[in-house]
Amino acid sequence: MEGHDITWVSKLPFNDSFTSFLQSDSIPSFLRLGEDGNVFHVYHAILVVLILTVLVFIGYGKRSEDLVPEGRISIRNILEVLVEQLLKLIDNTMGHEGKKFLPLIGTLAIFILFCNLLGLIPGFLPPTDNINTTAACAIPVFFFYHYIGVRRHGWRYVKQFIGPFWPIAPLMFPIEVISHLARPLSLSLRLFGNITGDHIILAMSYGFILALGLGIFVSGIQALVFILLSMMYMSNALAEEH
Amino acid sequence: MENKKKLFREIGRYGAIGLEMGIAVVIGILVGFWMDSLFNTKPWLTLVFMLFGIAAGFKGLFRVLKYVEKNGLTDKE
Incomplete structure (x- = not known):
């Protein structure tokens, strides 16, 4: 990806020293950054987190205990609609016991959505076009649904792995x-x-409003x-033994 | 609009099976390849684990079908 070294992040003052630190011998070899590697997606992911934090502080900074929503469109109202829709989706997919998983699912949804949308702004990369970012989102889901499965079913959760009867367990x-x-x-x-594909299409055809529309569509759908799949895995882990 | 939203949701959910089936086979082959080089039994463990991978892919499909059977093709609103 040749275009990737001309974004604003390569101009950051600490980028060079940080990159060469990650490539140095003080990092264990399996974690070390490659010769021509970069960590731009990390900066972008941090940027997304900062944007979200600022949004929440603007929306909820002053009068957080107000129950009555403001009469006009504000950041707070938009955030509340977003969370409400997420709760509705969780309720539809996982049933009423899904509500307590909102912190994980909602965080993932909003983080991934904003990561994807960041790629539509010229000069920015979507952090999710790097496999490390997406794996960092997927692996906690993997451990979490096993955790809630074990917590719900105890040792009987292992039964799911060995099939209906003992002889065919191996x-x-x-x-x-x-x-x-x-x-x-x-x-x-x-x-x-x-x-990645969406970002490449967008990069090739900038100026076409169609590609931008497609980008917004793909960003939303992928988030x-x-x-949806995380919720499906969780409700499968919670489901009763068949 | 509500119907369309539901349609996309369903496409997402069932479209996911394809990739999961493919990846299950790949994982099976990789695990088999690794164990082959560990025990020096080329090519038998690769073949066996490829079959395991294929079975795992169908297992995933089966699980989704079970989910559909329980919850209906579309979610109850």
């Missing part, structure tokens, strides 16, 4: 493990692939798909 166990491992991988690869 056969079922690798099958189950592989099908569970495929989940975080497919979650992260789907988001990464879609956003939606990510949280």
